[in-house]
Structures are given as C-alpha cells and as structure tokens.
Amino acid sequence: MIFYMIKNITVYCASSRTIDSVYTNAAEKLGKMLGQRNMHIINGAGNIGLMRVVTDAVLSTGGTVTGVIPRFMVDKGLCHVNLSTVIQTETMHERKKIMAELSDAAIALPGGYGTMEELLEIITWRQLGIYHNPIVILNTNNFYDPLLKMFAHAVDEKFVREEHAQLWHVARTPEEVIDLFS
DSSP states (O other), X not given: OOOOXXXXXXXXXXXXXXXXXXXXXXXXXXXXXXXHTTOEEEEOOXXXXXXXXXXXXXXXXXXXXXXXXXXXXXXXXXXXXXXXXXXXXXXXXXXXXXXXXHOSXXXXXXXXHHHHHHHHHHHHHHHHXXXXXXXXXXXXXXXXXXXXXXXXXXXXXXXXXXXXXXXXXXXXXXXHHHHHTO
C-alpha cells in the first residue's frame, strides 16, 4: 500500500474519438474499479474519448464524477451531460488548478498533448511543493515508455535530480493502479 485516505482522484486522459480498444478497455475497467470503491473522480468533463469512457464507467457503478470545464468548451457542446457535478471555468489554467485542488491523487491515462501537458504540470507542481498528493501514470500498452525514457534521460543528463524521478508511480494495468490504493 502506498496511498491511504484517497477519496478524490483527478483523472487526466484523452479526448480523441479514434482510440484503439486496448486503451478504451483499460479506461473502462479502471473507471468501474474506482467507482466500485467509492472513489470520487474529477476530470475535464469531456463527452468524447477516454474521458467519456471513464466517466460512463464510474457512473455505471453508482460512483460520482465532477467535471471541470472551460465555458468555451461547454459552448462547443463538449461537456458530458450526466456528470454528478459540473464546474465551469473561464480558462484552461483555472480548470487545471481546480482539478488539482479537489484531488487527493492524480492518475494519467494515455492521451495527447493536453494529457501530457497536465501530467507534466502536476509532476512539476509536486516537485515545487505546490501539489503534495500521489501521481500515478497508467502505462497501458507501454504508451508512456518513450516519455518515461525521456524522464530517465533528463536525470542521467543532470537536468532533473534523482530524487525527483520518484515523484510518480507507474502502473501497467488498472489492477496495478487499484493495488496502489489498497
């Protein structure tokens, strides 16, 4: 067990519509497992991609999801309609700040630029002492291997201190994520 007293988890993940089923299956499994354990999920409120899959899975178990979304995305029709709670923000920066403030832990599933940017920002915040909670990278299908290799390279080249390479945990499966919370 590495975590305790975790109830509110921010989940960063893709909003792409064209994701391979290996990723959607893992996201659905994780969402159901978190919901069954009464974990409250915080995410970007999206109604497409892995964000929708996780939300739908959590809600299908009777779990709750708070979506945090900038107003311009709501205006574009991108907000999931069945969220337990919706918090609208003016900016993406405000969205990320609120998501972090509401969470006891963060999980990054595979994703694109936005997901990777959120992951790197929350790791940086942890390094700077702004965010104090656990961070888990769900490395489904070895998706994050190149990024993890880059992180190791940054340590090897002395751009990152070795102790800062311990700011996150890597899980390969949804079950491993849940094991970290048990």
